[in-house]
Amino acid sequence: SQQGEEDPQALSIQEGENATMNCSYKTSINNLQWYRQNSGRGLVHLILIRSNEREKHSGRLRVTLDTSKKSSSLLITASRAADTASYFCATDPQRGSEKLVFGKGTKLTVNP
Amino acid sequence: DAGITQSPRHKVTETGTPVTLRCHQTENHRYMYWYRQDPGHGLRLIHYSYGVKDTDKGEVSDGYSVSRSKTEDFLLTLESATSSQTSVYFCAGRRPGSPINEQFFGPGTRLTVL
Numbered sequence: 001s002q003q004g005e006e007d008p009q010a011l012s013i014q015e016g017e018n019a020t021m022n023c024s025y026k027t028s029i030n031n032l033q034w035y036r037q038n039s040g041r042g043l044v045h046l047i048l049i050r051s052n053e054r055e056k057h058s059g060r061l062r063v064t065l066d067t068s069k070k071s072s073s074l075l076i077t078a079s080r081a082a083d084t085a086s087y088f089c090a091t092d093p094q095r096g097s098e099k100l101v102f103g104k105g106t107k108l109t110v111n112p
Numbered sequence: 113d114a115g116i117t118q119s120p121r122h123k124v125t126e127t128g129t130p131v132t133l134r135c136h137q138t139e140n141h142r143y144m145y146w147y148r149q150d151p152g153h154g155l156r157l158i159h160y161s162y163g164v165k166d167t168d169k170g171e172v173s174d175g176y177s178v179s180r181s182k183t184e185d186f187l188l189t190l191e192s193a194t195s196s197q198t199s200v201y202f203c204a205g206r207r208p209g210s211p212i213n214e215q216f217f218g219p220g221t222r223l224t225v226l
Contacts, residue, residue, distance in 0.1 A: 031212065033214065040220075041219060041220070042116075042202055042204075042217030042218050042219050042220055043155070043202070043204075043215075043217045044217070045214050045215065045216070048212060048214065088154065088155065090215075092212075092213050097213070098143055098160060098162055098168075098206075098213065099145075099157060099160065099170070099213075100157075100213055100215060101157075102147075102154050102155040102156075103154055104152065104153065104154035105154055
């Protein structure tokens, strides 16, 4: 069964606005990752946050993690048309696990 | 695509035929993965490998088999293709030498089973 569930399923914004996507999961995790997928391409790793971290930044990306609520959010600031893609969270559910569990994704459209 | 290639990139086949998809990597990934991606389901793990000749099942392994005879190549076989196996298939490798399971993906194979 899917561990991560992203919300919303689709998001459409104007260039320059911020985009926020949320991910909820069900069991304890070691870390949570966010991936991006451009249309017709494979996924690309964006950022990882460990279970003992609450917030992490990378360029225009900000990720938060609330382990008490089993949720994470990905914020993209000052969005650009090139940010148009699908975004997936992936959880590493247990120490030593070789498997990631991916959510269903949020499709982001940034209109110029 | 981080040194991972997949072939073919597109394939149309008929129900009941066997199909083999190939994943080739040049980054010395020890762990490799096959996923399928379907609308409404996201990515689901089919099989994975943790070394040459070492493989294990994922979430949706029925109707699929894999083989890994050398580090570079990870093959996914649909023993007798069905229309429900129409999907986009992705191969991925895990970052070598890291305790973090960060994965690198190939470009995908779009398979249509008629």
